[in-house]
Amino acid sequence: MNESDADLAPPVEDSAAEGGESVGGLDDLLSSGDRSLVLLFGSQSGNSEGLAAKIAKDAKAYGLEGEVHDMDGFDFNSLSSKKRVMIVCSTWGEGEQPDNAEDLWQFSISDSASRMEGVHFAILALGDSSYEFFCQSGKEWDGQFEKLGATRAIDRLDCDVDYDAPAAEWLMDALPTLAAVDSTGHFHEDMVDSIKMYASGTSLGAEGEDGFSIPDIAIEAIQVEATIFRYDPETSSTGTDTWLCSLSANMSVLEVLRTLKMTQDGSLTFRDGTVDDPNTAISVNGRLVLPGLTRLDSVAPMRDGQVSLRIEPLPGFDVIRDLAIDPWSLERKRESSEPWMVAATREGAQTPQGPIGTMEPGAAAKIHSIRNFASQNIIHSSSDAIPHANGYLGPAVIASSWSRRNDPRTSPTKRKAIDEMLSSHNGIKAETDFAPIRRQSSVPRQVSDALLEAKNSVMTDEGFNGKHGKHVWWYTWSVKSSGLVNDTVIYRQALGPFALLGNLFSGVTARMVLGFTRTGGNMFNGMLGMVAPPAGIGKMPKQFNSSVDKHHEVVSIFNEMDGRF
Ligand SMILES: Cc1cc2nc3c(=O)[nH]c(=O)nc-3n(C[C@H](O)[C@H](O)[C@H](O)COP(=O)(O)O)c2cc1C
Structure with missing residues (x-):
């Protein structure tokens, strides 16, 4: 913004x-009275049975106690006193019920079947769409439950042969919906979203195959x-x-x-x-x-x-x-850095899979570790310079480019192009303070190390030439030779009446008279400052004697002197 x-x-x-x-109300709903979910499976080759068992486990996260029952031999009329029922049933033959479901189905459509008002139900139908009567059994159960007065909690899902993913997605709605039915059979629609949240934040105990169970935490x-x-x-x-x-x-x-x-x-x-x-x-x-x-x-x-x-x-x-x-400012910078690989022809090794390019493991690990960060947005915004230097490419782009620069596969032309980009005024020289980047625990150390390496490489190549590099070098030299940064202020003081006048307006004189120094150090460190040549003329970043609006440049100067940042 x-x-x-x-x-x-x-x-x-x-x-x-x-x-x-609302969390309190949720606790009440999920822990009081009957929380059972009856899971009836009709299955010929085991798919529906396995799914029902899995649903019973998943149901725990929604505060439900799943009870898995084979349809074969199940007392249909016992359902009328239940509040939540889920049917998981496949279709066989030419649109027929699986063998274990046939008797229960026949009973359910007979006159002996009890009414089911107060029961909320959900149907998960398994089938194969290449058959004419796709998921026919599930459709029949769906219609029959409705006919007997039960309430459809959620629309039936008809699954094709790949049923895992659609079933899992459907259950994310079906289970919280059934869980929002209380022990009196009343459906609390307003609680469904809260139950979903509750489920995603709950850690539950696990059950081993040997029956040993780790208690809920x-x-x-x-x-x-x-x-x-x-x-x-x-x-x-x-x-x-x-x-x-x-x-x-x-x-x-x-x-x-x-x-x-x-x-x-x-x-x-x-x-x-x-x-x-x-x-x-x-x-x-x-x-x-x-x-x-x-x-x-x-x-x-x-x-x-x-x-x-x-x-x-x-x-x-x-x-x-x-x-x-809006991540596009970073995307545009990334695009401008031309991040793609331009490879050189190189030697490879003959392997059983054919000729393949090789790389020394150390080099491979290094280039990988530099780019191995969780979010380029985080790396980008960890830099304090970004809000102050509009065109600055930022640490995410620079680190990736540095990795590419060190990639032995990169062609010499591409490497040269990267060097030019890194040493441009929007390159690594604009990043002067690595401390805020290092301070972020989500920024891997390899990234800030890579940035430092890139900066040192650019500064060394240029011999501290160029506008910014010269500032840093001259200023650092003059300060180092006189002891403390404040002495360079003295140089300016020694420039004569015009500079003195300038100092009056810029506040330098006032600071000196009052004994205030920006570093808190001594005002004056011997006569050197009075006699040494004014090394800072034309080289001194103006912010030292006026408002500090280019914070990162100032920080860079201090860093060159004593690495304090
Ligand atoms: C012999 C045979 C007949 C089938 N008939 C149908 C059918 O009529 N309609 C349908 O949707 N699926 C049909 N299916 C597909 C099954 O319902 C599907 O494979 C299902 O996942 C099996 O689940 P189960 O192991 O729980 O019985 C048939 C599968 C076989 C092997």
Whole structure:
């Protein structure tokens, strides 16, 4: 987001809401009364049976107790007192019930079958679409349950031969829907989303084949104060919202965001995805993280059973809305770096698979480790220089290019092109302060090491030539020879009446009179400063004597002197 926009925009009012209440209601629903889910399988060759057993295990995460029954010999009328029933049934012959289901089916359509009001049901039908009567048995069960007065909790799923993935997807809705039916048979539609969240944050005990079971681990609930950055592009307003809620300590930050969006504010915008999706990256308490891989209780110290989170978009990118950033500025920079491989012809080895290019293992490990980061967005925004140097390619692009530069397969022409890019004013010289990059635990050490290597290589090649390099070299030389950075201020003081006049206006004289030095060091370190040639003339970055608007250049100078940053 543009900084001036942010300054002008009226802040959104802070709001606080209690999120604990709905979690309490959920606990009641999932733990009281009859929580059974009757799973009836009709199966000829075992597919439906296996699936039913798996569903019974999965059901635990939704606070349900799955009971798996063979249709063969099952008392159909016992279903009328049940609240939740799922049928998993295949089709055989020419649209017929499997053998183990035939008797139960015949009973269900007879006059002896009891009514089923109060029963919520879901049908998972297995079949093969190459048959004329695709999933016929499932369709029949579906119609018959409805006829007997049962309530369809969710539309039937007709699975083809590859049933695993569609069944798993369907169950993500079917199980929470059935779980939202309470012990009286009442369906709580408003609880379905909360149950989904509950299930995704629950860690359950495991059961071994020998019957040994590891007990469920009770997850402690903690108080979370989440302060989230908000930006509304329509009104250009920025601000923060704060929520106080009670959540289980093992939730990830991404799950917290999802919960807040579902239960508190549907307009909360962030990038959702798999746990390791690099585009989900955000800043939590100043740490740049993938929220799906970041546990709630790992980002901040717990104080009086409470954790405070400050959640913001990644710095260095334009913000689209709330926590969603626009990654295209980085993509364009990446594109401009021409990241593709241009390989040279090289020697290979004859292997049983044919001739193949070889690489020394050390070199292979090195080029791989430099690029082996979880999110280029995180690497990019870890640099403090990015918001201040518009064209700067940034550490993600530079590190990748440096890896390519060190790749023995890269052609000499390409290597030269990379060198030119690295030493350009948008290259590595614009990155002067590696400390913020190193400080981020999500940035591998190999990346910051690669950046330092790239910078040293460029500086060495150029012999500290070029505008920026000269500044650094001359300034460093003059400061080193006189002792402390403040002495160079003395050089300027010694330039004569005009410079003195300039100093008066720029505040240098005032600082000297008041004994204030920017480094907190001595004002004066001997006579050298008065007699030495004014080494800084025309070379001194102006920010030393005026406002510091190019922070990264100043930092670079200090780094060259004593590596303090
Ligand atoms: C001999 C035979 C007949 C089948 N007839 C049908 C059919 O009429 N309609 C259908 O949708 N699927 C039909 N199928 C496919 C099965 O329903 C499918 O393979 C299912 O996954 C088997 O599940 P199960 O192991 O639980 O019985 C048939 C399969 C076989 C081997």
